[in-house]
Amino acid sequence: MSPDFLYFIETVLNGLMSGVMYSLVALGFVLIFKASGIFNFAQGVMALFAALTLVGLLTGQVPFAHLIHAIFGVEAQHWGAGMPALLAVIGTMVVMIALAFLIERIVLKHLVNQEPIILFMATIGLAYFLEGLGDLMWGSDVKALDIGVPSGGSFWWEDVTREWAAEGSDYFGMYIDKLDVTAAIVAAVLVVALSVFSQYTRMGRALRAVADDHQAALSVGISLRTIWVIVWSIAGFVALVAGIMWGSKSGVQFSLSLIALKALPVLILGGFTSIPGAIVGGLIIGVGEKLAELYIGPLVGGAIENWFAYVVALVFLLYRPQGLFGDKIIERI
Amino acid sequence: MADTHTAETSAERALLELNNIEVIYNHVILVLKGVSLSVPKGGIVALLGANGAGKTTTLKAISNLLRAERGDVTKGSIVLKGEHVHDLSPNELVRRGCIQVMEGRHCFGHLSIEENLLTGAYTRRDGGAAIKADLEKVYSYFPRLRERRSSQAGYTSGGEQQMCAIGRALMAKPDMILLDEPSMGLAPQLVEEIFEIVRQLNANEGVTFLLAEQNTNVALKYATYGYILENGRVVLDGDAKSLRENDDVKEFYLGIGGDSHSSFRNVKSYRRRKRWLN
Numbered sequence: 159m160s161p162d163f164l165y166f167i168e169t170v171l172n173g174l175m176s177g178v179m180y181s182l183v184a185l186g187f188v189l190i191f192k193a194s195g196i197f198n199f200a201q202g203v204m205a206l207f208a209a210l211t212l213v214g215l216l217t218g219q220v221p222f223a224h225l226i227h228a229i230f231g232v233e234a235q236h237w238g239a240g241m242p243a244l245l246a247v248i249g250t251m252v253v254m255i256a257l258a259f260l261i262e263r264i265v266l267k268h269l270v271n272q273e274p275i276i277l278f279m280a281t282i283g284l285a286y287f288l289e290g291l292g293d294l295m296w297g298s299d300v301k302a303l304d305i306g307v308p309s310g311g312s313f314w315w316e317d318v319t320r321e322w323a324a325e326g327s328d329y330f331g332m333y334i335d336k337l338d339v340t341a342a343i344v345a346a347v348l349v350v351a352l353s354v355f356s357q358y359t360r361m362g363r364a365l366r367a368v369a370d371d372h373q374a375a376l377s378v379g380i381s382l383r384t385i386w387v388i389v390w391s392i393a394g395f396v397a398l399v400a401g402i403m404w405g406s407k408s409g410v411q412f413s414l415s416l417i418a419l420k421a422l423p424v425l426i427l428g429g430f431t432s433i434p435g436a437i438v439g440g441l442i443i444g445v446g447e448k449l450a451e452l453y454i455g456p457l458v459g460g461a462i463e464n465w466f467a468y469v470v471a472l473v474f475l476l477y478r479p480q481g482l483f484g485d486k487i488i489e490r491i
Numbered sequence: 492m493a494d495t496h497t498a499e500t501s502a503e504r505a506l507l508e509l510n511n512i513e514v515i516y517n518h519v520i521l522v523l524k525g526v527s528l529s530v531p532k533g534g535i536v537a538l539l540g541a542n543g544a545g546k547t548t549t550l551k552a553i554s555n556l557l558r559a560e561r562g563d564v565t566k567g568s569i570v571l572k573g574e575h576v577h578d579l580s581p582n583e584l585v586r587r588g589c590i591q592v593m594e595g596r597h598c599f600g601h602l603s604i605e606e607n608l609l610t611g612a613y614t615r616r617d618g619g620a621a622i623k624a625d626l627e628k629v630y631s632y633f634p635r636l637r638e639r640r641s642s643q644a645g646y647t648s649g650g651e652q653q654m655c656a657i658g659r660a661l662m663a664k665p666d667m668i669l670l671d672e673p674s675m676g677l678a679p680q681l682v683e684e685i686f687e688i689v690r691q692l693n694a695n696e697g698v699t700f701l702l703a704e705q706n707t708n709v710a711l712k713y714a715t716y717g718y719i720l721e722n723g724r725v726v727l728d729g730d731a732k733s734l735r736e737n738d739d740v741k742e743f744y745l746g747i748g749g750d751s752h753s754s755f756r757n758v759k760s761y762r763r764r765k766r767w768l769n
Binding site: 270271360363364366367369370371372373374375376377378379380381485 | 554556559560561580581582584585586590591592593597598599600601602606607609610611613614659660663
């Protein structure tokens with residue numbers, strides 16, 4: 159095989175991997191949008207908050223350390239050596255569920271039957287609140303997250319791919335990050351689990367019923383409040399997974415919350431209401447922007463990767479606003 | 492003594508009792524101005540009246556779906572099986588055996604017919620086998636639903652959706668179904684078919700019905716008792732037979748006979764009935 163072709167394959171593979179990372183974020187949006195018609199602007203910040211909490215628990219940080227110091231004058235940064243990864247993940251999940259519960263109690267409960275735009279504004283407020291809360295609890299410094307997810311290239315894979323290249327060509331093997339591969343596997347498991355849950359369980363059916371018709375769901379005795387707590391908890395879990403993957407990759411810091419912006423074109427492409435759509439949309443965006451950078455980039459001076467996704471989204475909005483897999487608008491006359 | 496005895500038995504027999512309820516939307520719009528009615532156990536009671544008379548609001552006040560529309564019962568009492576249910580949420584009412592089938596069907600469009608029916612059993616805790624048995628029972632009443640069990644409800648016909656909505660309510664094992672405008676947008680033949688099933692459900696399963704209808708003719712044919720609402724008030728009530736033969740009802744609601752009157756308001760001879768609490 160020629161090195162050019164191998165470069166192509168490498169780009170596609172890396173595109174697929176980074177696409178999966180986008181999908182992880184997009185999934186959280188889809189879950190909440192489907193169940194309540196709310197576009198949750200805070201999804202990215204939820205991922206950041208989850209990652210911050212996870213790091214805090216892992217390293218044994220004392221939450222609100224600065225606040226405690228300021229008020230009581232007690233200097234307590236650490237309470238010990240931290241806890242094992244699995245325990246920390248479970249602890250973070252408990253925090254996310256508590257958060258979902260509080261959001262329902264404090265915000266959503268009072269906004270039943272309001273316009274979608276009002277709910278959207280509420281989530282913007284929520285995003286800023288969580289951002290501040292995260293800083294206040296765990297500090298605003300950049301943290302490394304390491305719960306033992308494998309990362310870095312694989313020498314074995316580089317050796318294998320070098321042998322594919324033609325004799326004498328200067329190809330040094332393919333670089334695939336193990337972290338990306340792990341993320342892909344995790345995302346696949348997550349999607350299968352979520353699909354099975356929503357398709358075959360009583361609660362999943364109720365979630366889809368609520369997504370279709372709030373009023374009718376109420377009338378058959380489905381409690382919207384319960385459903386919302388569950389949905390936000392699941393979205394919190396997805397945010398945690400996304401936070402772990404992105405945090406391991408690029409550190410836990412404020413910019414983590416901006417991954418939400420990358421999820422937007424993924425959603426428009428895949429459809430706001432489709433879980434498989436979020437995955438396929440992510441893959442297309444990931445591969446698309448990497449390939450565009452490689453082949454079109456040099457013609458226009460590069461840096462296509464940053465805006466390519468948004469242009470694709472724009473085209474989709476013009477010709478297929480419900481996305482590739484979004485619910486068709488059923489209209490009977 | 493004999494009097495108290497009969498009073499007791501009639502109170503026992505009334506599954507649902509509304510006493511002079513008043514409903515206000517958005518804190519300002521008065522929609523129901525004191526509606527009282529009583530639904531005996533095992534009866535089919537019709538709530539009749541024109542558009543905007545307050546039929547749907549009455550039903551929603553009972554099932555408490557009103558809250559989600561910013562409406563509230565501000566006066567009066569709603570008693571189901573001897574228990575005040577005004578403050579209960581809709582899901583608690585469903586658990587207590589009172590479920591509403593909303594106007595315009597409201598099936599879950601993207602769920603299959605069978606999934607729609609299964610959502611009706613959401614509040615039940617008596618196990619998969621019992622639910623499955625009830626699913627079969629619903630299919631035996633509505634064979635058409637069995638044929639379409641795997642199609643998306645959004646793509647089925649209006650009649651099938653109405654059957655689906657009633658079947659879904661049955662899956663909750665209710666004692667009482669509040670049926671809102673079942674005839675809406677359906678062909679006359681289908682309307683008869685649906686009402687026929689209502690009668691069978693009433694006779695065989697012992698389900699009590701309170702139904703709101705504009706189609707007075709059909710409703711009075713199948714109901715045992717009727718209330719006529721106008722502008723948020725009960726203006727007339729009686730058993731179905733006497734209503735069918737009432738001259739005013741004939742004129743205004745059945746379209747038989749009639750000279751110059753245009754509303755109940757203008758009928759001097761008509762004795763308005765009001766029931767006040769205490």
